[in-house]
Amino acid sequence: MSSIATLKDPSQERQKQMIAGHFTRLAKAKESGRKVVSTFVPGNLTELLLSFDLLPILPEINALQSGMRQRSAEFIQKAEKIGHSEDVCAYVKCDLGMLESGNVGPTGEVLPRPDLLLLSYTGCFTFLKWFELLKESTDAPVAMLQVPYQGGGRATPEMRDYVVRQLREVIIPALERVSGKKYDEDRLKELLARSAKAEDDLVWVLESAKHRPSPIDAYFGAVYYVGPIFSAFRGTEDALHYYRELREEVEDRIRRKEGPITPDGPMGEQRFRLVVEGPPNWTSFREMWKMFHSEGAVVVASTYTKVGGVYDDGFRHDPNRPLESLAEYCLGCYTNRNLPTRASMIARYVQDYHADGFLVHSVKSCDSFSAGQLLILRDVEAKTGKPGGFFESDLVDPRYFSAANIKNRVESYLQMIEQRRSKVVAS
C-alpha cells in the first residue's frame, strides 16, 4: 500500500486530506454547533450554504465512497431487505442502507442526521424520490429547488428567473431558518469570486488534455480533480489552493512531456486518446482504470466531469450576479441538458481533443445518464466519423460489474481502432 501511496500526486494527497477533513467536520457538527444540509452534486449551492456557515453533506459522495471502500454491497442488500427494489438506483439504496447501518461515513466516523434536505432537483428525477425517502427516515424538513430541464436545448431567461425567485423566496428563507443567520450577499459574493478563480484553473487542467501526450486522464484521474469543486469546497480558500497546485503539477508534466500518474505508476506510451460518456464504476474503479492505462488508452475528455457543472463553455460563477449565476450554474449542469446537446458536446470533445474514438459507459442505476445513450452513440459516430464503443456496469452495485466482459469489450474496441489505423496507413 505504501508504494501506491507514493505514486499519488501531491494534489491528490491534498484532496484526500480536504475530503477527510470535511467528513470529520461533519462528524463533529453537533458538538461544534454547526448545522448540516444534505444536498446533491448537480445543482449544488455550496457557496450559498457556506455563506450561512452550513455544512453540506452529499449523499452521492457518501455512496460512491462506500463503493470505493467495498461497503456498498452490504448497504444495498440491507436496503433491499427492507423493501427496496433491485431495479432502482443503487446510490439511493447504498445511502439508505448506510443510514440503516448506523450512518458511519467513509472515515469511520458517524455522520450526523441532516438539519435540512436541500432538494436541488437538477437533471435527475431520482433525487426527488431519494429525498422523499430520506425525509421519511430522518424527518428533516425539505427545501425544494426545481431547476427546469433544458428540453429545448437552451436555458431561457424565464427558467433562470424561476430558479432565482425560488432561491429568494424558498431556499434562502429555509437556510435562514435552519442556520439562524440572515442572508449575507456580500459574503456570498466573496465565495463566488473564489469559485470563479478555481473554475478557471479547473478548466485549464481539463483542457490540458489537448496536449500530446495528455498530462491528465480526464475521466479516471479527473474524478479526483473535480472532487473539491463538485462537493463541499467550491468558494473556499482550500479549493483555490488545491486547483492552483493541481494546475502547477499539470504544467510541470506538460513541460516534462509526461502523462498522468495512475494508481500503478506513471502512464507509459499513450496509444489511444478517448472520450468517455457516463459515470465511472466505483466498486472496481482501479481495476477499470487499469483496463485502459495498461493498453495505453488515456481519456482526454469526459462528460462525467461536467455533471457537477459545465465550465468549459465559458460559464463562471459571477459575484456581480450572485443568485442569477447560481441559477445559470444549476441550469447548465450536464444531465440537465437535453440529448441533442449532450451528443453535440461529446462530438465536440472528440474533435477538439483529437480523440481516436469515444466510449459510453452505461450504468444501470442512472436513467438520467443512460436512457438514450445508444442513440448518442450513433449520433456521435455520424458526426465525427470516429468509432464508438459501449460497455455496461453500475455505479456502486458490484453485482453488475463483470470484469471479464468489460475487459473484453475495451480490448476489442481498442483493437478495432488499431485495425482502422492500419487500414488508413495501408491505403
Added chain:
Amino acid sequence: MTATNPGTELQALVSRAEDLAHDVTLRAVREWKAAEPSRKAIGYMPVYVPREIIHAAGMLPVGVFGAGESVEIVKGDAFFQSYICHIPRSVLDLALRGALDCLDGMLFPSTCDVIRNLSGMWQMLFPQKYVHYIDLPQDPSPGLGGAFFAREMRQIADDLGRMGGTPVTDGRLRASIAAYNENRRLVEELYQLRRSQFWLAPASEVYVLLRAGNVLPVEEHTKLLAEYLTLARQSGRHPVDMARVAIRGCFCEQPPVDLIRTLERAGCTIVDDDWLIHSRWPRGSVDAQGDPFEALSSAFLYRSPSCPSLYRAHERKGASLVADAREARAEGVIFASASFCDPALLDQPMTMAAVKQAEIPCTAFLYAENTGQFQPIREQAGTFADAIKLS
C-alpha cells in the same frame, strides 16, 4: 323494427372500445385527419399533459401509451439497455416503423428521466416534428410553480397556434376546458358506479373505455362514456362475490388488458386504480370562467391526484392512497409496478408502509406492458383474494 337488447349493445360498445384501446398504430387518428386534410394531431405521453390546449388549437390530442403486448419490438430494443422499462422501446418502435407518422408533434411530460430523455431522442430522430418537454411544476405555490406552469402552457399554446393556424384564444381554451370537464365528470361517474356496483362496470371494461379516449376526440369519447353508463346500468348483470382491491403503480407504462382480466378471474375486483391517470387529472372540474391558463395551473397545483412523478412536500407519503382505498371500500391494495419504473418502485416502500400501518392487506408484483405469462400473477392474486375473503 326489433327491440334493441342492452346486453348486445353493451357488448358491441365494449368491443368497439377494445378495438380503440388496442389501436396503437392510430387508425382512428388517421381517419380523423383524413376527414379534413388540414387537421393536425399531437401525441402525448403519460402521466399528464394539459390536453385542453391541444384541443383549443383545433388539434387532436393523442395518448401514446405504448404498444402493449400487440407489437413485437424489432427496432426499439436497439435504442435501450435491458434495464430501461418497456414503454419507451415500444413507443419508439412504433414511431420508427411509421405507425406514429400521423402525429404532427409530441409532448413529453416530466414523468421520469426515461420519458424526459425520450423527448431528446425524438428531436434527434424526427427533426421535422414538433417536440416539447413539459416541466410540470414541483413547487407548490401559485406565484412560483403555478406561474411557471402557466407560462409553460402559454408557450405550448403559442407553438400549436402557429403550427395549426388556429390561435389558442382564452375563449377557445375555456370551451376546451368545459369539454374536458364534462369528460372528467363522466369518468368520475364511471368510477363511482364501479365503486358502488362493480359487477356493472368491471375494471377490464372501464380500462378499455378510458384507453379508447387516447385516440378519440374528447366529445366523441364523452358520448361513448355516457352510452356505456346507460347500458351498464341496464345490463342486469348480477353481483358476484369478489375481493375489492385498489391497484397502484400503473400510472405510466400500462398493464396488459389481459393482466386486468387475470386479476378479475382470480377473484379481485378493482375498485380503484391509477392507470390512465391523465383521464382523471385534475380531480373535479377546472374553472372555465377566468384566465384559462391560470385555471389549468391552479387545478394542477391543488387538485392533482397523488402520483409518484410529483413531489408533494406537505403530504405524508401513502396518506392519499389509504384515503382513496378507504373511500373505495377497498379490502386490499395491489402494488403492480412496471419493471424498472423508478418513480413507482422508489415510491412503493413508503406507500406500502402507510398501507400496512393502516392495516390494509397488500401484495406486490411487477409487470411489463408486454407481459404474456399470467399464471404466477393469477395464483398470487387468487391467494390474496382468498386471504381477504377469509379474514
